[in-house]
Amino acid sequence: MKRERKFKFSMPHAYVIMMTMVLISAILTWVLPAGQFDRAVDPALGRELVVAGSYHAVDANPIGPWAFCMSIFQGFVNAADIIFFLLFACGYVTLLMSTGTLNALVGSILRKIKDKDYFLIPIFFTLFALGGTTFGMNEEAWGLIPAFVAIAITLGYDRIVGASIVILGTGVGFAAAVLNPFTVGLGSSIAGIPSVGGKITTFRIVAFVCFVTVTIIYIMHYAKKIKKDPTKSYLYGVPEPTVTASRDEVMQMPFTGRQKLTLVGFGIIIMTIAVGVAKFGFYLQQLAAVFFIGMVITGLINKMGPSKIADSFVESSKSMVFTVLMIGFARSIEVVMSSGNIIDTAVLYLSNIVKGFPSGLSAFAMLLAQNLINFFVPSGTGQAVVTVPIMAPLADVVGLSREIAVIAYQFGDGFSKMFWPTGCAMMCGVMGIGMNKWYKFIWKLFLMWIAMEVILIMGAVMVGI
Template identity: 30%
Template sequence: MNQSHPRAGSDKKQRRWFHEFPDPMVLIFMVLVGVYLLTFIIPAGEFAREVIDGKSRVIPDTFAYLTGVEPLPFFDLFLAIPQGMINAAPFLFIVFIAGGLFHVLQSTGALENMIGVAANKVGASNSTKSRNLIIVLGTFIYGFFGVAVGGENNIALVPLGVLVAAAVGCSRLVGVTMAVGGIGIGFALSPISPYTVGIAQSIGELPLFSGWGLRLLMVLGSLSMLAAYICLRVVKMEFHDEQPVEMSKALHEYRLSRQDLTILGIFLIGLISLLTGIFTRGWYITEISAVFLIMAIVIGLAAGMSANQLVKRMMEGASSVTSGALVIGLAASIPVILQDARVIDTIVKSLSSVLEGMPVALAAVLTSIIQGIINLFIPSGSAQALITMPILIPLADLIGMSRQLMVSAFQIGDGLTNLFIPTAGGILAMLALGRVSYAQWLPVIVPIMVPIYAFCWVLMVIAAHLGY
C-alpha cells in the first residue's frame, strides 16, 4: 500500500506535465530560451539605415553579414529579463495604474449601476437573444474603438467588457474576448490606422489611407465572425475564475444616483481628454497613464474617499494585476536577445527573400505569414513598417504586386498576430487588466483566428486577381 502512493503521485505529475497548459511565465521563458539558442545558428547581419523626418528607415539592397560578432554569453539570457522589464516599463506602469483606477471606480458602484440599468432596459436577463445582441453590439463597439483609436489606447475599456459580461450572466472570459478581441481585430485591420497603414503607405508613396475598401470589408467580416464565435462557443466554455465578477443584485433593482452620474461624467471626461490628447498632441502610454492617475484621484474625491482610502484602493487594484504585468516584462526580454545578437535584420532579409519569383496572389498570402513571424521579434507595428516596408515595396514592384496589396498583406501579418503572440505588450496588458492569463487566452483566441486568417487571405487573392 505504501509503495502505491509515490507511483500515484508520479502519475499525477506526468499527467499535469503532458496535459496542462504551461503557466504563462513558463511558456514565455521557453520561447526566450528557444530564441537564445537560435542566435547561435542565425548569423549576425544588418541593413544600412537612413533618417528621414526623424525616423530611421532601412535602405534596400544594403544588407551585409557582420564579422567578429561573438555569441551571447549564457549570462545574457538572464540579463535580458530585467532589461526587457525596463524596456517594457510604460506597459507595466499603465497596467498597475489602470488596475488601480478601475478598482477605485468599481468600489464606487457607479459602473455596476450603469451597466445594470442598461442591461435591464434591453432585457438582457430575459432571453438568449437579448444576451447575444449585447455581445454583438459590444464586439462591434470595441472594434470601432480599435479602428479609430488604436490598440493600447483602449486599455481603459477592457474592465467594462467584464462587467457587461457579468450583467448578461456570462464569465469574465466572455467580456475579455469581446473587448480584447474586438479592439485587437479593429486595430489589426483598421482602414485608417496611422501607426501601421499610415507609415506603410507613406513609405510606399501611396495616398494616405487609400485602398480602404478592402480593409473595411476585412474588419467588418472578421468582427462578425468573432461576435458569432463568442455567442456560440465562448459563452459555453468553462472558465476557472479566482475572482469572479457577479452583479450584486437583480437587474431590475439597479438605479443611478446623482453621485453615480457625477462619477461616470468624470470618467467620460477623462476618456474624451485621452482621445483629444491622442489625436491632437500625439499622446501615448506615458500620458495615458498620467490621465488614468488623475481620473482615479478625482473619482475617489467625488466618491467621498479619504486620501488613505484612495491609496488603499489603488494599491489593491495594482496588486491584483501584478502577475499579468510581470508577464509583459518577461515577454519584452525576447527582442532584447535578438537585438543584442544583431540577428533581426538577418531574419527580415531571409524571410523577405522567400517571396521572389512567386505568383502575386501566393506572394501576398506568404507576405502576411512572414510579417506575422517577424512580428514575434519586432512587436511594434510602426517599427516593423519602418524596417520591412523599404524592403517589401521594391520587392512588390519586382514581382508585379501592387504596392497597395503589399501594404494590406503587411497589415494582416503584423496586426492579427498581436492577438496571440507572447511579445505583444499591449494585448498582454489588456489581458492583465481583464485578469485572464495568457495560458487561458490562447485556447480561446487561436480557434477563431484560423477562419479570420482564411477570410482575409481569400479577400487578398480575389483582390490580386482584380488588380487591387
C-alpha cells in the same frame, strides 16, 4: 499485480512558458547569423527606415547565460511605460467599480433591454473596433479591461468574454484598419503611395466589416454557450474576480445622482483618451496622467478621503503583479533577439522566400512572411520601418502593387499579434488569463482570420488594387 502509472500532463506556469520563449530566442542567437540592414532617416517622415538591399553581416553576439539573465531585467525596464500605465489605469477602474457606478449603469441598461443583454457585446465591441480602425486605439484601451470583465461576469459570462470585447475589439479594428495612422498611414507613407483612395479605401472598409462581423459572431457564440452551461467555459474551475452583485441584484440597484456624476466623469475620460490619441498624439505617459486625475476626482466625488484613495490604489496594484511580470518577460524576448542581431536576418530570410514563389502566389507569400516576421517584431510601427522598405520594392519586382505590400504588412502585423506569444503574452497578462486558456479560445478564430486574410488579399490582386 503492479499498478500502471498514467502520465498526466500538467501545463507549466505562465512564467515558465515565457522563460522558455526567452531561452529559445537566446538559442536562436547562436543558430542564425548576425546581420543588419543600414538605416537612414526619412526627412518627410522623421523616422529611421531600413535601406533595402543594404543587409550586411555584423559581429555575432550570441546570448550566453549571464546576458540571458540580464535580458530579463532589461525587458522589465523596457516595459516600464506600459507597466506603469496599467497600474494607474487599473487604479482608476478599481476605484470606479468600488463606487457601484458600473453595476448601477448595467442594472439601468438591463431594466430596459431585459434578457437581450448579449446585445451589449456587439455594441461595445464595435465601438472599440471603430477606435482601432480610425485613430489607432489599441493598448490605450487595456486599462478598461477590468471594468468589462466585471460587467461580463455580472451578466453570467466569463473573463474571456469581457476581456475580448476590449482586446479583440481594438485589436481587430487596428489590424483591419481603414485610417489607422500607425499602420495604414505610416505603411503607405513609407511605400510612397496615398493612404486613401477609391479602390483601396473601399477594400479596407469591406475587410473591416468582414473581420468585425466574424469576430463578434465568434465571441457571441462562446458567450451564449457558457451562459447556458458554465462548464463549457475555458476558465471553468479557475477563480474569477469577486463580483459585488449578481445579475438580479444589479437589476434592482438604484442609479443615484452621485453615481450619475461619476459616470459623467468616466465618459469624459473615454473622450479625453479618444481626442488625446487622435489629435494630440497622447500615448501611455499622458494617458496614465489622465487616469490618475480621474482616480482622484472620482474619489472626491464619492466623498473618499486621500487615505482611502491611496488604499484603493495599493490594492489595485497588488492585483496587477501577475500582469506586469508577464509583460516584462514578454519584452525580454525582444531584448534578446535585438541584442543578438538576428531580427534583420529573419526579415531577410523571409523576404527571400517571397521572391522564390511563383508570381501568382507572391501576394500569399508576402502575407505569410509578414505573419511570421511579427513573431520577431511585435511592434506595428517597428514592423513598418523594418519590412515595408523591403517589401514595397519587392512588390514591384514580382508584379504586385505597393498597396498589396501594405495590406500584407497591415494584416500580418495586426492579427498575428493576438496569437504569437511575443504579442499575446502581454495581452494574457493584462487579462489575467493563462496563455493555455487563451489559446484554447483563440486558435479557431485565428484560423478564420488567416483564411479571410488570404481570400481578401487574393481578391485585392484579382480586382487590380
